Amino acid sequence: MSKMMNYSVLTAAVVLTVVVAGCGGGGSAPQVPGVTAQVLDRQSLLPVVSATATMNAQSASAGSDGRVTLVGMTAGAAELTLAAPGYSTRSVPVNVGQGLVDLGCELLTPQNPTGTANIAGVILMSNGNTPVGGATV
DSSP states (O other): OOHHHHHHHHHHHHHHHHHHHHHTTOOOOOOOEEEEEEEEETTTBBBOOOOOEEEEEEEOOTTTTTTEEEESOOOOEEEEEETTTOOOOOEEEEOOOOOOEEEEEEEOOBBOOOOOOOOOOOOOOTTTSOTTTOOOO
């Protein structure tokens, strides 16, 4: 009876090995070195769809979700530069490994707006109800 049990266990192990090998079990797709990040506006936290990522003379534009991805990079220390019109440029140190490095969310700071603006208003007396005649803002 113990020979029958050993035979059953051996058969189950062989079947399991064949099934796993046939499904590609245990293996994985080759890892391509690279970096990915989602670029967001620091103030609104909305995606910066105009963002560009540059690293080692390779660049990529952001998708509608603000995500940038560079693949086929050389493994090792590098610097990722994120830029977009109207934002300060940001440089991020990256250690590229054998797979895709996900930096998560990277925030770009909007630059100070330039130009002119119109301001209008009424100057009131200290009682808060009477306008000061001839005053300009």
